[in-house]
Amino acid sequence: MKAVTMADVARHANVSKSTVSQYVNNRFDYMSEETKKRIEQTIIELDYRPNILARSLKQKSTTTIGVIVANILHTFSTQIIRTIEDECNEAGFHVMVCNADDDPEKEKKYIEMLRAKQVDGIIILPTGNNIALYEEMVKSKYPVVFVDRTVPNMKIPSVMLDxxxxxxxxxxxxxxxxxxxxxxxxxxxxxxxxxxxxxxxxxxxxxxxxxxxxxxxxxxxxxxxxxxxxxxxxxxxxxxxxxxxxxxxxxxxxxxxxxxxxxxxxxxxxxxxxxxxxxxxxxxxxxxxxxxPTIEIGKKAAELLLKIITDKESVPEEEIYRFEPVxxxxxxxxxxxx
Missing domain, CATH: 3.40.50.2300 (Response regulator)
Structure with a gap:
């Protein structure tokens, strides 16, 4: 069955394609309630699904980040994931979670997969054994933040416990x-x-x-x-x-x-x-x-990565952010x- 397009929604709702685009992207500044309601009803009636891939190519952003945890069985890992997801959701970003099992090869595959899917940045609890891959991300200025661990001589910001x-x-x-x-x-x-x-x-x-x-x-x-x-x-x-x-x-x-x-x-x-x-x-x-303090650590990691993503020229104030234990x-x- 042929996919419903934005143009189909526009014709059915008797509005311009740009108006439908504004609605889909939550830009309602100059849109009447009647128009919003008509577009909403049309989207439901036609079962329209926005083409996220096309939109991400146009905007040069997938509004998605990756999180690679070393071992998801740790309570710390699940709490960090939850906090990062909360922060990213608030900022309109989605999160893809991967579990490396403390295996450098598995971590390498996940980093390559996430970058191939064009996620905007990655938060990693690193195994520490993919030096060449970390260095390549730094060289290409790809947004990346480490959590819980550091890697010697690596210019990647790390957020961790003292x-x-x-x-x-x-x-x-x-x-x-x-x-x-x-x-x-x-x-x-x-x-x-x-x-x-x-x-x-x-x-x-x-x-x-x-x-x-x-x-x-x-x-x-x-x-x-x-x-x-x-x-x-x-x-x-x-x-x-x-x-x-x-x-x-x-x-x-x-x-x-x-x-x-x-x-x-x-x-x-x-x-x-x-x-x-x-x-x-x-x-x-x-x-x-x-x-x-997992909430503070996860929040800081998410804030750092989102800042680097949204401001490509931004430079973290510190290389290592330490948090006090309780x-x-x-x-x-x-x-x-x-």
Whole structure:
């Protein structure tokens, strides 16, 4: 069946094609209510669908951005996507979401696909291993913003947590509550900024409080190996008194193992996680969490990208935008009994 065109709508509504175009693009300044109503009824009657591709070619914009997350299973990723979508919707932009699974090849394919579809810009939680592709985007002045991670020597604005401060807050809180033997478990993703920075923050906080760093209390593991790694740590002499889970997926694995082994929190092992999880307040006992301000991070990333898209000559004021973590203190890290 032949597609209904804008010209068909114009003839049926007895108006000019330009008037229909103005209606479709929400420009009603000089349009009477009667004309608007007639066009609206005609569009419904003829089942007219605007040709978005043709309009984007004419306007040189698809009003669409891409978002490539490293791992959509992270609570952080879904919260960031939601905030970005809200901001873009407010600005009249659509969002295409892709999940790279921390796989550089998958990320590369998504970047190439999104650019082939002529999206106006991309927000990436980068794997960090597509240097040539990132450099090409910078060279061609293609609008791109990184979230959660940085890539060394890459002139791309990054919006992220102060990760060292996040781990430091957790360690300092545990030390203040009488815990000195503190372990940390993060998951393996090569060269990923938060993992490196959070371990650095953990070590620095111990050293600054005159507590020696025990390398046996530091584990960098695949998520599937977290339970085994935690058990090995708990068999050490002496074992850690508290565990800092480097992100939400690690925290879940830590809690699963603790439940299987019937370990009491916090009397036998205190627990703190970085990245808020939906069950933290009603878990028993409620979990102490170092929370990322995901709304502020997502909002800033969207604002930055949209500004670069709408003003091609704009230059971000900074290369890295850091946001402060928030420590939500609950029962899982309460003071140790002497």
């Amino acid at each position: 990760n060292e401060r996040a781990a430091g807050l957790a360690v300092e809180h545990l030390l203040q509550n009488g815990y000195e033997r503190i372990g940390i478990i993060t998951n393996v993703v090569k060269n990923v900024t938060p993992r490196v920075e959070r371990i650095n923050g953990y070590k620095n906080a111990l050293v600054n409080n005159d507590v020696s760093v025990n390398e046996d209390y530091i584990k960098n593991l695949e998520v599937t190996q977290v339970a085994q790694g935690l058990q090995e740590m708990l068999l050490l002499q002496p074992p850690p008194q508290a565990i800092l889970a480097g992100n939400d997926l690690v925290l879940i694995e830590v809690l699963k193992h603790i439940k299987r082994k019937e370990i009491q929190i916090p009397s036998e092992l205190a627990v703190i996680g970085i990245d808020e999880v939906s069950f933290s307040e009603f878990y028993e006992p409620p979990l102490t969490i170092v929370e990322q 420590l939500n203190i609950r029962e899982s890290s309460k003071r140790i009994q002497s």
